[in-house]
Amino acid sequence: MCFRIVPFVFVAFLFACGQETDRPTVPEAEQASAETAVPAVELPPMGEAVGHFHPKGKPPSEHTKKILEQARAELPFADKRDFEEQKKGFIAAPKSRKIMADAGHVAWDMDRFQFLLESEDFDSIHPSLLRQSVLNTREDGLYEVIPGIYQVRGFDLSNITFIKGKTGWIVFDPLVAAETARAAKELVDEHLGERPVVAVIYSHSHGDHFGGVRGIVDEADVRAGKVPIIAPRDFMDYAIAENIYAGNAMNRRLFYQYGVLLPASPFGHVGQGLAQGVATGNTGLIPPTRIVEKAIEELTIDGVKMVFQNTPNAEAPSEMNTYFPDMKALWMAENVTGVFHNIYTLRGTLIRDALAWSKYINEALYLYGKQAEVMFASHHWPRWGNERVQEVLRGQRDLYANIHNQVLHFANQGVTINQIQNVYETPAGIAEQWYNRGYHGSPEHNSRGVINRYLGYWDVNPTTLIPLSPADSAPIYVEMMGGANKIVAKGKELHDQGRYFEATEILDKLVHAEPQNQEAKDLLADVFEQIGYQQENPGLRNSFLAGAYELRSGIPEGESPKSTGPDMIRAMSTELFLEFLGIRMDSRKAGGMEFTINLVTPDNGERFVIELSDSTLTAIEGFQAEDADLTITIDRADLETVMMGQKTLVAQIEDGTAKVEGNQEVLNQLASTLVEFELGFEILPGTKGPTADADLNPFEVGPVHLGGE
Ligand SMILES: [Zn+2]
Numbered sequence: 001m002c003f004r005i006v007p008f009v010f011v012a013f014l015f016a017c018g019q020e021t022d023r024p025t026v027p028e029a030e031q032a033s034a035e036t037a038v039p040a041v042e043l044p045p046m047g048e049a050v051g052h053f054h055p056k057g058k059p060p061s062e063h064t065k066k067i068l069e070q071a072r073a074e075l076p077f078a079d080k081r082d083f084e085e086q087k088k089g090f091i092a093a094p095k096s097r098k099i100m101a102d103a104g105h106v107a108w109d110m111d112r113f114q115f116l117l118e119s120e121d122f123d124s125i126h127p128s129l130l131r132q133s134v135l136n137t138r139e140d141g142l143y144e145v146i147p148g149i150y151q152v153r154g155f156d157l158s159n160i161t162f163i164k165g166k167t168g169w170i171v172f173d174p175l176v177a178a179e180t181a182r183a184a185k186e187l188v189d190e191h192l193g194e195r196p197v198v199a200v201i202y203s204h205s206h207g208d209h210f211g212g213v214r215g216i217v218d219e220a221d222v223r224a225g226k227v228p229i230i231a232p233r234d235f236m237d238y239a240i241a242e243n244i245y246a247g248n249a250m251n252r253r254l255f256y257q258y259g260v261l262l263p264a265s266p267f268g269h270v271g272q273g274l275a276q277g278v279a280t281g282n283t284g285l286i287p288p289t290r291i292v293e294k295a296i297e298e299l300t301i302d303g304v305k306m307v308f309q310n311t312p313n314a315e316a317p318s319e320m321n322t323y324f325p326d327m328k329a330l331w332m333a334e335n336v337t338g339v340f341h342n343i344y345t346l347r348g349t350l351i352r353d354a355l356a357w358s359k360y361i362n363e364a365l366y367l368y369g370k371q372a373e374v375m376f377a378s379h380h381w382p383r384w385g386n387e388r389v390q391e392v393l394r395g396q397r398d399l400y401a402n403i404h405n406q407v408l409h410f411a412n413q414g415v416t417i418n419q420i421q422n423v424y425e426t427p428a429g430i431a432e433q434w435y436n437r438g439y440h441g442s443p444e445h446n447s448r449g450v451i452n453r454y455l456g457y458w459d460v461n462p463t464t465l466i467p468l469s470p471a472d473s474a475p476i477y478v479e480m481m482g483g484a485n486k487i488v489a490k491g492k493e494l495h496d497q498g499r500y501f502e503a504t505e506i507l508d509k510l511v512h513a514e515p516q517n518q519e520a521k522d523l524l525a526d527v528f529e530q531i532g533y534q535q536e537n538p539g540l541r542n543s544f545l546a547g548a549y550e551l552r553s554g555i556p557e558g559e560s561p562k563s564t565g566p567d568m569i570r571a572m573s574t575e576l577f578l579e580f581l582g583i584r585m586d587s588r589k590a591g592g593m594e595f596t597i598n599l600v601t602p603d604n605g606e607r608f609v610i611e612l613s614d615s616t617l618t619a620i621e622g623f624q625a626e627d628a629d630l631t632i633t634i635d636r637a638d639l640e641t642v643m644m645g646q647k648t649l650v651a652q653i654e655d656g657t658a659k660v661e662g663n664q665e666v667l668n669q670l671a672s673t674l675v676e677f678e679l680g681f682e683i684l685p686g687t688k689g690p691t692a693d694a695d696l697n698p699f700e701v702g703p704v705h706l707g708g709e
Contacts, residue, residue, distance in 0.1 A: 067534050086381040101282070108155060108156060124267050132437070156275070176212055212281070228290050255546055272538050283567075305326050329375075339437065399426070404450055418459045488519060529545060585617050597631070607622060638658065650667065
């Protein structure tokens, strides 16, 4: 089976020890299928979902249709302001909705979501999610925010913004990939006249806001001081670090949150809420040359006055809003977009601070929002007119404050992390605003996130304090329930009655007790699929549909990307690299080993002591051990080729790049303990290795994720 994980998985390649620019490529057949809305697969059996990408795929049930029908009736579809705002200021569409990567594959393809515009409704897509995806699919090129401020939207997961200075452009957030950023600049040149980029601003530390920088500026100009790059406080600490330690787990999890294996289809991937997907081109990072340190800081560049507001530890650990007082324009970075954002991100992040988030929005409202005539951001369309600006700022402020306060209100009355998702509801006044809908975060998973931030995972029931693993607890349930046949029969009954969540409770037990029971896995997949169709939130939808996919087909086997962006490695501190070695070490293999290594990197003046003791690797910066077993002296610039996996440390020693003193054998000992993490670990039982339909491969240039979002 020819499977490759095509998307340029930003986090994984940080630690994958592969070649520098082994760009993932899309096999031709897959490219072809990516161009059609519904990939051609063999016709499903009678009675199954026509046009479904999976032979076992099912159409939405009557129960599911009813739930979506109800949402259609209850949601405020009469409010069409988003549609007006989305198209306002349109200047020009690109000649092609496809952007090619330098490596030859399709980096970006909006045509694959064209099917969303071809029907009013799909009964396998929540109407609210469909609405958001239609809006995102309509984003199509160059837009004027106000004279002097322009955005290219619909070219990537994020927006790229051009502010007109006296002599050139100040660019905010140069997308994910150099290819899409370059294409955006070309569109600007074509319609607004060619002008140089005179400054770049990274609004925050997530990869979709800096990754394409090399498409619009030359690093030599940055180094020469010609083009400043401005970023919020602590930017470099978090641009990479947020995703290192648990990176492989996060990448595996994004197969669920971002539905990486799901094709664009009414039965599969229909968008990501923030935008339709992520470009799969060259990502890079040129470090900022000017950091905004103060809470509020003013700066004039190329005649444009900007007031920065640092907003750390809300949407990102390092982020800032910007006000343009002369233009009465407010840039809200990713703190206020057209969604209820993540407090907890399903792919995994530290839980965010909803209260701090709300307070920064409030501060922006009181400092700038009372004057601003337009508000724009790094995702979605702008808001025009002071009344609308204030409305959206207040609405979003209240959204984050409400979930914070009300969830803790419940928690203080005993509602636990295992109940809050069924107890907390966004108040009607907040929820009826489209920009507050759960297209990235959801009330369900964000409410659990708030409890997790304050109280952690335990619900204080001793049964759940040191619980059995699911595989160990499941057999007793299955035995007591009378065995597989009874559970499958009851599961079918619950499924047919539309009692899907109840069905998951018992079928999950059976699948854990009997991982090879394909009938049970298929039935659980059918249940997951219906729950997926019912979700408004794309991360929840994708997670259920991804679970269904893996239960039916198993985890596809294939290569994971082995690319390591050199920019990302350069941005990784040596300390972080050493700490990650400690995570890669299987401490069970290090029993009895004991050694101390001094590491010296003369070109940047750093020194470390690395100790292996008690089966544990530790590193401390700024010290040297007197009795080290080994002292390694290597320039940090040369160490980077080791960090990228281009050259081993032993090879560096052999050719004299690295100097060593002492017992070199300890390096072999260290190497013998290190494990290479695999991306395709099992999440649902019995899914490792292809089961049925191993040749089915709906994979296409699809959604991937960049750090953090
Ligand atoms: Zn973003």
